[in-house]
Amino acid sequence: MYAPKMMAVCMRYCRHKAEAEDVLQDAFFKIFTHLTDFEFQGNFEGWMKRVVINTALKLRQRKSFQSEIIGIEDYQDEVIAPEAIDHLSEEELIQVIAGLPEGYKVVFNLHAIEGFSHKEISSILNIEESTSRSQLFKARKMLQDRLIHIYPNAAV
Amino acid sequence: MNRLDKNIKHKLDHMTVPVADHNWDKIAKRLDGHDANRPSFWPYATAVSIVLVATISALFLFNRTVETSTVKDKQTASVSSPLKPLCLDQVIDNADQNDISASSQNSSELETNPLDIDTNNSNSTAATQIDSSLVNNSTKVIALNPIASNDLINLDIQNQSSNAIKSNQTIGVELRNFEDIDPLDNQGSIALTTLNQLELPAQFIKSSSKIKKSLANTKVKKEQKGCPFGIEGNSRSIDFYMSHDLADKKYSTDDASLLSIADMRKNSETPMYSFSLGARFGYNVSYRWNMHTGINFSQVNDKFSYIDPESNQERQITIKDYITENGVIVDSIVTIETVVIPGTVKIEKMNKFRSLDIPVIGRYTILANKNLSLSATIGAYFNLTHTSSGTVVDINGKPSDIAENKINKTQLGVSSYTGLSLAYHLAGDLDFVLEPHARIYFDEINRDSNPIIQRQNIYGISTGVRYKF
Numbered sequence: 255m256y257a258p259k260m261m262a263v264c265m266r267y268c269r270h271k272a273e274a275e276d277v278l279q280d281a282f283f284k285i286f287t288h289l290t291d292f293e294f295q296g297n298f299e300g301w302m303k304r305v306v307i308n309t310a311l312k313l314r315q316r317k318s319f320q321s322e323i324i325g326i327e328d329y330q331d332e333v334i335a336p337e338a339i340d341h342l343s344e345e346e347l348i349q350v351i352a353g354l355p356e357g358y359k360v361v362f363n364l365h366a367i368e369g370f371s372h373k374e375i376s377s378i379l380n381i382e383e384s385t386s387r388s389q390l391f392k393a394r395k396m397l398q399d400r401l402i403h404i405y406p407n408a409a410v
Numbered sequence: 411m412n413r414l415d416k417n418i419k420h421k422l423d424h425m426t427v428p429v430a431d432h433n434w435d436k437i438a439k440r441l442d443g444h445d446a447n448r449p450s451f452w453p454y455a456t457a458v459s460i461v462l463v464a465t466i467s468a469l470f471l472f473n474r475t476v477e478t479s480t481v482k483d484k485q486t487a488s489v490s491s492p493l494k495p496l497c498l499d500q501v502i503d504n505a506d507q508n509d510i511s512a513s514s515q516n517s518s519e520l521e522t523n524p525l526d527i528d529t530n531n532s533n534s535t536a537a538t539q540i541d542s543s544l545v546n547n548s549t550k551v552i553a554l555n556p557i558a559s560n561d562l563i564n565l566d567i568q569n570q571s572s573n574a575i576k577s578n579q580t581i582g583v584e585l586r587n588f589e590d591i592d593p594l595d596n597q598g599s600i601a602l603t604t605l606n607q608l609e610l611p612a613q614f615i616k617s618s619s620k621i622k623k624s625l626a627n628t629k630v631k632k633e634q635k636g637c638p639f640g641i642e643g644n645s646r647s648i649d650f651y652m653s654h655d656l657a658d659k660k661y662s663t664d665d666a667s668l669l670s671i672a673d674m675r676k677n678s679e680t681p682m683y684s685f686s687l688g689a690r691f692g693y694n695v696s697y698r699w700n701m702h703t704g705i706n707f708s709q710v711n712d713k714f715s716y717i718d719p720e721s722n723q724e725r726q727i728t729i730k731d732y733i734t735e736n737g738v739i740v741d742s743i744v745t746i747e748t749v750v751i752p753g754t755v756k757i758e759k760m761n762k763f764r765s766l767d768i769p770v771i772g773r774y775t776i777l778a779n780k781n782l783s784l785s786a787t788i789g790a791y792f793n794l795t796h797t798s799s800g801t802v803v804d805i806n807g808k809p810s811d812i813a814e815n816k817i818n819k820t821q822l823g824v825s826s827y828t829g830l831s832l833a834y835h836l837a838g839d840l841d842f843v844l845e846p847h848a849r850i851y852f853d854e855i856n857r858d859s860n861p862i863i864q865r866q867n868i869y870g871i872s873t874g875v876r877y878k879f
Contacts, residue, residue: 258426
């Protein structure tokens with residue numbers, strides 16, 4: 255019942271489907287074995303989602319991805335119309351996000367989609383708040399760049 | 411959050427991706443293997459502690475340093491043969507040394523026979539130290555010259571030579587007489603023979619007749635208290651001990667349809683700290699052998715944890731969604747959801763299994779000196795009675811009271827006992843005893859009517875005191 259939604263969450267944090275399946279298996283194993291830890295405070299789906307995200311982040315730490323340093327000057331200062339997203343299917347959007355460098359992808363997912371603040375992200379990922387902000391900025395820039403590449407008409 | 415972020419979030423928040431079936435197979439396998447084959451570390455801990463005890467004992471017992479500690483009382487020492495370890499006298503302090511020198515100077519005979527040994531006189535004017543090499547080859551004697559008390563001679567009996575050793579070291583041990591050398595003992599006779607043939611420096615020894623006399627007049631010495639080696643039929647002890655145990659349980663069944671129930675038993679019963687305590691009376695039956703018997707009470711504990719798969723719980727949870735505009739909360743929506751959580755009622759209970767046994771154990775002393783002894787123990791425990799209390803899963807997979815449903819036996823038969831015992835001499839007739847051990851049960855715990863077969867072995871480390879009398 256919750257598995258397809260959780261799989262979509264995994265896809266956003268992982269580089270490819272195989273990795274997402276690994277994260278899903280680990281997460282559900284933890285969910286089943288720690289079911290009694292759910293203390294009925296809040297949404298059960300939300301609790302599961304947190305387990306999945308934490309599992310994805312731990313996998314990321316284990317694999318020790320190197321942050322790719324890309325200078326902000328590499329990006330054109332273009333803005334795309336937010337409605338451009340509507341032209342993309344969910345799978346295409348997932349692929350665009352999955353194609354982001356690891357650090358950008360995680361921060362973007364946590365802030366833009368999960369709704370964590372930069373303070374919370376800095377605590378989760380053990381980075382500075384300013385790093386979180388700059389990573390998000392760069393993630394957005396890179397997303398815009400890729401979306402324009404897919405849909406040149408989307409540029410404003 | 412800007413509009414691009416919001417649109418992305420809106421698109422992806424409710425996105426679903428189908429999950430391939432093989433993922434559930436892998437999750438199921440991991441769940442099945444979860445804790446099912448938790449290896450018991452206790453056998454390894456027991457083996458490690460046995461090796462540790464043996465290593466520490468060997469380090470102590472093979473240490474050949476001459477002791478220089480002093481105590482007030484003098485005890486009669488016994489000479490070691492290679493087959494018998496040394497029980498050395500503790501001390502002579504400087505004052506005693508002077509007494510010996512002074513008394514020897516008062517005797518003209520003793521001046522010419524400085525190594526005379528008066529076996530009837532506890533203040534013997536001659537003292538001979540047997541160094542530790544005697545234990546191995548019985549061919550060396552270091553003799554203390556009581557007149558010039560810091561002078562020693564080293565008698566190499568086998569090579570029939572001697573040489574003087576100058577030493578300012580106070581000799582920590584003193585041998586009072588040679589009574590314990592058995593003339594029939596091979597090494598003793600060698601000592602006797604070579605002393606006869608020995609040409610000793612004149613200034614030290616002119617006659618070894620008294621030494622030969624005492625060598626010839628050997629008799630079995632009475633057991634020296636505190637000496638770990640006893641004399642046949644003349645040494646008793648009583649041990650009081652407590653053991654810290656862990657039980658290793660195994661479950662099986664001859665009925666293939668009940669294999670899952672056997673698994674449930676294994677997964678739902680977790681061994682916890684267990685203990686046993688008792689008293690053992692010991693009797694020395696030969697030089698190295700002691701027999702022990704007494705009474706032992708043991709309690710094996712385990713924790714029963716069970717999640718009832720049919721116990722659905724319905725919970726109502728309240729969700730509040732906030733609507734914000736430009737970062738300001740403008741409204742909120744409250745919804746109430748009913749969540750059904752399957753299998754969340756957990757039953758946890760402590761199970762207790764109590765036994766009363768009569769141990770019959772043989773203890774073989776491997777190594778010993780005056781402070782430490784290392785022994786191997788082997789024997790059997792004969793069970794008098796066994797009681798069980800608590801809950802286990804029955805053949806229907808439901809929690810079931812052990813006592814009410816008569817699941818276990820009330821008498822467990824015989825179990826074997828093996829261990830390694832390290833005794834440290836505390837004071838007087840009291841030893842501290844450390845004994846890692848293993849008990850293997852030959853018979854199953856369950857009644858014959860119960861198709862789930864349960865066997866257990868108990869591994870533990872016991873600590874206690876031994877009083878010898």
